[in-house]
Amino acid sequence: xxxxxxxxxxxxxxxxxxxxxxxxxxxxxxxxxxxxxxxxxxxxxxxxxxxxxxxxxxxxxxxxxxxxxxxxxxxxxxxxxxxxxxxxxxxxxxxxxxxxxxxxxxxxxxxxxxxxxxxxxxxxxxxxxxxxxxxxxxxxxxxxxxxxxxxxxxxxxxxxxxxxxxxxxxxxxxxxxxxxxxxxxxxxxxxxxxxxxxxxxxxxxxxxxxxxxxxxxxxxxxxxxxxxxxxxxxxxxxxxxxxxxxxxxxxxxxxxxxxxxxxxxxxxxxxxxxxxxxxxxxxxxxxxxxxxxxxxxxxxxxxxxxxxxxxxxxxxxxxxxxxxxxxxxxxxxxxxxxxxxxxxxxxxxxxxxxxxxxxxxxxxxxxxxxxxxxxxxxxxxxxxxxxxxxxxxxxxxxxxxxxxxxxxxxxxxxxxxxx
Numbered sequence: 001x002x003x004x005x006x007x008x009x010x011x012x013x014x015x016x017x018x019x020x021x022x023x024x025x026x027x028x029x030x031x032x033x034x035x036x037x038x039x040x041x042x043x044x045x046x047x048x049x050x051x052x053x054x055x056x057x058x059x060x061x062x063x064x065x066x067x068x069x070x071x072x073x074x075x076x077x078x079x080x081x082x083x084x085x086x087x088x089x090x091x092x093x094x095x096x097x098x099x100x101x102x103x104x105x106x107x108x109x110x111x112x113x114x115x116x117x118x119x120x121x122x123x124x125x126x127x128x129x130x131x132x133x134x135x136x137x138x139x140x141x142x143x144x145x146x147x148x149x150x151x152x153x154x155x156x157x158x159x160x161x162x163x164x165x166x167x168x169x170x171x172x173x174x175x176x177x178x179x180x181x182x183x184x185x186x187x188x189x190x191x192x193x194x195x196x197x198x199x200x201x202x203x204x205x206x207x208x209x210x211x212x213x214x215x216x217x218x219x220x221x222x223x224x225x226x227x228x229x230x231x232x233x234x235x236x237x238x239x240x241x242x243x244x245x246x247x248x249x250x251x252x253x254x255x256x257x258x259x260x261x262x263x264x265x266x267x268x269x270x271x272x273x274x275x276x277x278x279x280x281x282x283x284x285x286x287x288x289x290x291x292x293x294x295x296x297x298x299x300x301x302x303x304x305x306x307x308x309x310x311x312x313x314x315x316x317x318x319x320x321x322x323x324x325x326x327x328x329x330x331x332x333x334x335x336x337x338x339x340x341x342x343x344x345x346x347x348x349x350x351x352x353x354x355x356x357x358x359x360x361x362x363x364x365x366x367x368x369x370x371x372x373x374x375x376x377x378x379x380x381x382x383x384x385x386x387x388x389x390x391x392x393x394x395x396x397x398x399x400x401x402x403x404x405x406x407x408x409x410x411x412x413x414x415x416x417x418x419x
Contacts, residue, residue, distance in 0.1 A: 002332045003339060004240055006172045007180065009346045013167060017043050021184070024080065028053065030196040032189050035090060038181050039080055042167050047106070048077040049181035050089050053189065061112060067146065070094070072185075076107035076178040078157065096147070101155040106168075107178040108156055111143040111186075114216065118142050118190060121205070125194030128201045130209065137212055138277045143186045144216025150175050163350075171233065171349050183215045212275070221402055236351045241331075244342035248334050249312040251341075254305045261337035263301070269329065270294050286325050293318070293326025393417040 001008070013019075025037040036051040052073050060069045073093040081089065085104070092099030096110050117139050124131040150172075152158035162168045168177075187210050194202040227234055254262075273291050278284045300317065307313040311334050318330035335342055363371075373380075382389050387409060395416045397404045408414045 002241065002244075002335050003343065004244060004335070004346055004349065006170065007176045009170055010173050010176045010180070012343070014042075017167075021181075023188075024048065025086070026188075026192075028189070028192055030193075031055075032193040032196075035086060036185060036188075037081065037086065038184065040177065040181070044165070044167065045078075046080050047177065048080055049178060049185070050075045050077050050081055050086060050093070051182070051185050052090055052093055054094055056112075058115075061115070068098075070096070070110040070146065071113045072111045072143065072182075074107075074109040074111070074178065074182055074185075075101075075105045076109075076174060076181075078104045078106050078162075097154055099154070103157045103161055105156040106150065106162060106174050108147075108149040108154060109145055109178055109182065110147055111145045111182060111215070112218075113143055114139055114141060122190050122193045122197070125191065125203045125205060126197035128198070128203050130203065130206050133209065136209060137275045139216075140212075140277075141186075141214050141216035142190055143182065144218050145179065145182070146218045148175050148179060169350060170346060171237070179215050183213070186215065187213065230353065232351045232353050236349050240345040240349045243348075244335055244338075244345050245315070245331055247341050248338050249309065249315055251311055251338075252309060254310045258337040259305055262305075262333060265333050265336040266294065266298060266301070269333065270298070286323065289323040290325040290329060293322040294329065296321065297326075297330065394419070 020041040022039050022041070023036070024039040025035060028034040028036065033053050033055055036049075036053070038049040038051070040047045040049075053071065054073075056069055056071050060067075061071070073096060075089050075093050077085070077089070081104075089105075092101065093108070096108065101108065117135065121131040121136065121142065149156065150159070162174060168174050187205060191202075191204050194204075270291070273287065273294065276287050278287060297314075297318070301314075304310060304314045304317055315330060315334060318327045322330065384390050391408050393406050393408050393414050395404055395406050395413050395418055396402065403418070406413055
């Protein structure tokens with residue numbers, strides 16, 4: 001992540017414009033089941049997160065995309081919902097894909113508890129003490145989403161409905177607002193349950209632990225086809241980042257304020273990485289390399305920042321000496337002190353994709369055929385009798401009913417190939 005990341009852009013706008021977030025409705029029973037509405041007041045309009053917490057049998061709890069029941073479900077609502085709207089959403093949001101929605105609903109989401117950790121945290125707070133920090137940060141979240149839907153899916157508002165609104169015009173701003181509010185609900189939910197168990201003696205989750213928790217995500221499957229289908233948008237993201245990096249690397253010297261901000265960001269990142277945990281051996285090894293890279297950066301920082309074009313020198317040092325994760329972390333750190341130089345590029349990270357899909361209906365079939373031959377002649381040159389050209393096949397996994405890529409000549413299942 002960098003200061004151009006979608007959530008960072010949203011939070012900066014919210015702070016700059018003094019958005020107000022309040023609990024419009026908080027109707028939960030002793031076990032934390034019920035309805036909650038958070039109202040977000042922006043200068044132009046109000047948005048609301050409508051959240052529903054419902055009982056869920058353990059045998060129905062699943063993070064699979066095809067699950068049909070969840071601990072919690074959510075809608076980002078355009079405006080402030082009335083009693084009838086909340087009742088309508090309460091009948092539909094827990095059904096997710098099987099529900100019915102209107103253009104007033106901007107985002108649809110659901111999430112499941114990290115059951116053991118959630119209960120451990122609620123139990124500790126109910127006893128008047130803070131939960132075990134190592135255990136809490138080893139997971140990093142109390143709820144994890146299994147889908148966050150936007151852009152017109154299942155009858156909710158199309159992107160065109162909100163694209164001209166400054167606060168939602170950037171990439172994924174409605175979705176980021178939704179997940180940020182879901183995180184707030186998660187923390188309020190565990191505090192509420194603990195307080196109901198012990199009204200006189202329960203503790204609230206400490207601010208430093210609240211800040212350390214995020215929202216889990218059970219799948220990123222949708223990003224694969226998204227990146228393929230939106231090349232212009234993806235290009236705008238890369239262009240903004242590379243332009244930002246080029247601007248900073250071109251700076252002839254490092255001012256005192258920028259030095260201090262960089263040092264602070266570096267120290268903060270090193271502290272956070274020390275808390276990172278992964279059971280995946282490759283990621284654990286990458287994290288260890290990253291920690292070592294940042295130690296090396298701290299040792300050489302004064303020398304690097306004394307050079308002419310110090311940020312460029314720092315970047316080149318990382319390129320020569322650091323792992324890939326270390327290089328990417330260095331880019332993030334270099335951008336961090338330079339908001340005045342790069343933040344405006346956030347406004348360039350959206351694009352009108354319609355021209356990229358325009359078709360001239362007057363074109364003759366022969367002209368279209370020739371255009372295809374001119375642009376895609378490389379495809380005709382592929383010899384599909386060659387094993388290398390026919391090595392992969394798509395199939396749907398039996399376990400999760402999700403698309404997978406198989407090795408045709410090394411794995412079974414090619415007879416189950418999907419288009």
